[in-house]
Amino acid sequence: MTNSDNIIIVGGGHNGLVCAAYLAKAGKKVTVLEAAEQVGGAAATREFAPGYKASCAHLLNLLDDEISKDLALASHGLTIAKSSLDTIALAEDGNHLTITADSVDGTGLSNEDKAAYTEYRRFMSKFAGVIGGLHNQVPPRITQERGDLVTLGKLALKIRMLGRDDMREFLRIAGINIYDILKENFENPQLKGALSLDAVLGTFSGPRSNNSVFTALHRMSGNNPGPAGAASIPAGGMGSVAQALASAAAQAGAEIRISSPVSKILMDDTKVCGVELSNGEQLPASTVISNADPKTTIMKLLGAQYVEADFARRINNIRARGNAAKLHLALDELPDFKGLNHAQMGERLVIAPTVEYVELAFNHCKYGEYSAKPVAEITIPSMHDDRLAPDGKHVLSAIIQYAPRNLGAGWGEGKAAFTEVVMEMLSAYAPDIREKTVAIELLTPEDLEREFRTTGGHWHHGELSLDQFLMLRPVPKSAQYKTPVDGLYFCSAGCHPGGGVMGSAGRNAANAVLGA
Numbered sequence: 263m264t265n266s267d268n269i270i271i272v273g274g275g276h277n278g279l280v281c282a283a284y285l286a287k288a289g290k291k292v293t294v295l296e297a298a299e300q301v302g303g304a305a306a307t308r309e310f311a312p313g314y315k316a317s318c319a320h321l322l323n324l325l326d327d328e329i330s331k332d333l334a335l336a337s338h339g340l341t342i343a344k345s346s347l348d349t350i351a352l353a354e355d356g357n358h359l360t361i362t363a364d365s366v367d368g369t370g371l372s373n374e375d376k377a378a379y380t381e382y383r384r385f386m387s388k389f390a391g392v393i394g395g396l397h398n399q400v401p402p403r404i405t406q407e408r409g410d411l412v413t414l415g416k417l418a419l420k421i422r423m424l425g426r427d428d429m430r431e432f433l434r435i436a437g438i439n440i441y442d443i444l445k446e447n448f449e450n451p452q453l454k455g456a457l458s459l460d461a462v463l464g465t466f467s468g469p470r471s472n473n474s475v476f477t478a479l480h481r482m483s484g485n486n487p488g489p490a491g492a493a494s495i496p497a498g499g500m501g502s503v504a505q506a507l508a509s510a511a512a513q514a515g516a517e518i519r520i521s522s523p524v525s526k527i528l529m530d531d532t533k534v535c536g537v538e539l540s541n542g543e544q545l546p547a548s549t550v551i552s553n554a555d556p557k558t559t560i561m562k563l564l565g566a567q568y569v570e571a572d573f574a575r576r577i578n579n580i581r582a583r584g585n586a587a588k589l590h591l592a593l594d595e596l597p598d599f600k601g602l603n604h605a606q607m608g609e610r611l612v613i614a615p616t617v618e619y620v621e622l623a624f625n626h627c628k629y630g631e632y633s634a635k636p637v638a639e640i641t642i643p644s645m646h647d648d649r650l651a652p653d654g655k656h657v658l659s660a661i662i663q664y665a666p667r668n669l670g671a672g673w674g675e676g677k678a679a680f681t682e683v684v685m686e687m688l689s690a691y692a693p694d695i696r697e698k699t700v701a702i703e704l705l706t707p708e709d710l711e712r713e714f715r716t717t718g719g720h721w722h723h724g725e726l727s728l729d730q731f732l733m734l735r736p737v738p739k740s741a742q743y744k745t746p747v748d749g750l751y752f753c754s755a756g757c758h759p760g761g762g763v764m765g766s767a768g769r770n771a772a773n774a775v776l777g778a
């Protein structure tokens with residue numbers, strides 16, 4: 263193969279597309295190779311039943327505003343169908359709580375809890391800002407070099423700038439569990455249950471697990487306008503974010519090839535020299551940037567023989583045990599959720615009745631079982647966007663936890679049984695849901711792993727926790743996106759600042775390549 267100044271990006275997930283767009287705008291020759299028939303990875307909108315569409319990632323709350331503006335995503339077709347959704351904490355008896363960015367309301371809620379919620383949002387939003395301030399930075403190395411020391415100094419300063427009391431509180435709570443924090447602040451079990459869900463969605467943890475405060479803060483840490491963590495529904499599903507990014511990248515000159523699975527990253531002695539597709543075609547490149555998760559990149563696409571044993575060991579040990587399943591229901595009509603009016607059905611509905619319930623739901627996973635009583639984050643996006651379902655019909659999209667990747671009994675048998683558990687659970691809140699359902703798709707972590715090629719079917723490409731954050735993400739010696747292999751970079755959610763449709767890992771990786 264002749265060498266080339268071409269840059270190849272393996273994977274057209276949203277981070278790969280962001281990376282491609284920034285590099286192409288900087289005048290680089292970029293080719294994106296996406297295995298699937300469309301770009302977007304877990305954020306693609308797909309048809310799951312004739313005429314019914316949904317995206318696995320369904321709520322937009324982290325997309326970096328600077329990226330949206332730099333890439334002019336609005337001019338590439340990105341619009342929001344519904345912004346700042348309320349959260350409705352469902353109760354089987356129909357006495358729901360409505361949780362907004364600055365208030366909570368519902369039967370049986372005390373004035374003390376209402377006031378405590380306002381204060382909780384104040385300090386959590388402020389602390390999330392510290393994490394958000396790091397999103398667009400290439401993480402510092404632990405060295406004596408000036409640039410790294412300046413970045414570390416800025417982080418220390420941000421924490422100090424919280425003020426004495428808030429700084430102490432931030433340092434006290436950042437590494438501990440949400441169960442304790444909720445117990446300190448609230449009485450109402452339903453409120454605690456709903457808030458605990460934000461701390462565990464997409465992770466292999468329960469409310470009593472260490473770091474669950476950190477994951478709650480991460481969820482609120484997006485650098486975008488509006489209240490911290492506010493969730494929106496993009497028109498056309500999350501796939502429209504990917505489509506807008508692909509359009510921006512293509513306009514800047516990037517070539518995007520779909521249905522092009524990469525089977526190997528090719529080495530010329532000690533340096534990357536291109537990739538090989540599964541059909542045997544070889545493409546030369548001086549730089550390869552991987553949007554596949556770090557473990558897949560090194561252990562499957564490159565080969566551990568090209569890196570030091572210690573690096574391979576750390577990559578192999580990245581914790582990435584997927585735990586969330588995704589449910590899509592094609593509905594003939596809207597189901598009748600007890601106690602919800604029509605407008606409320608368009609909000610974010612959560613099933614997490616108490617924090618103890620959530621913890622018990624997680625317990626099963628430790629033993630390779632799915633939850634007998636799972637938790638759920640539910641949206642009905644077709645209420646805001648009629649292109650997602652045939653006329654008058656609807657789509658229900660729900661993240662269902664806990665469903666461990668490595669189910670003891672195997673998902674071959676487990677899937678149908680778990681689907682039944684989930685439908686039974688939903689029926690307790692919407693008794694007619696089975697009658698209204700014309701098609702069901704349940705994607706287990708095993709399905710997600712196969713469909714999106716992510717280790718463990720983990721939606722963050724690696725657990726989001728303090729031991730896998732900033733200069734430790736994905737592992738030391740590659741946290742600055744450049745791997746120890748000359749010419750090979752990471753750009754996926756497995757890198758800083760992690761998962762969610764955010765784009766920052768893609769942009770930071772582009773900056774690392776441009777600064778190289």
Ligand SMILES: Cc1cc2nc3c(=O)[nH]c(=O)nc-3n(C[C@H](O)[C@H](O)[C@H](O)COP(=O)(O)OP(=O)(O)OC[C@H]3O[C@@H](n4cnc5c(N)ncnc54)[C@H](O)[C@@H]3O)c2cc1C
Pocket residue numbers: 272273274275276277278295296297298301302303304305318319320321322323324522523524525553554555563586587588661710713714715716719720721722723753754755756760761762763764
């Ligand atoms: C069930 C579920 C629900 C989620 N819900 C939300 C949510 O509501 N909000 C939110 O913000 N986030 C959510 N997420 C997380 C979010 O989807 C991910 O963090 C995000 O998609 C990661 O983006 P990425 O570009 O880094 O990787 P991915 O989206 O995983 O994309 C990687 C791409 O690389 C491609 N690829 C991999 N290997 C190869 C290869 N060898 N050759 C060619 N191509 C390859 C894949 O096909 C894929 O397109 C959810 C994730 C899941 C799974």
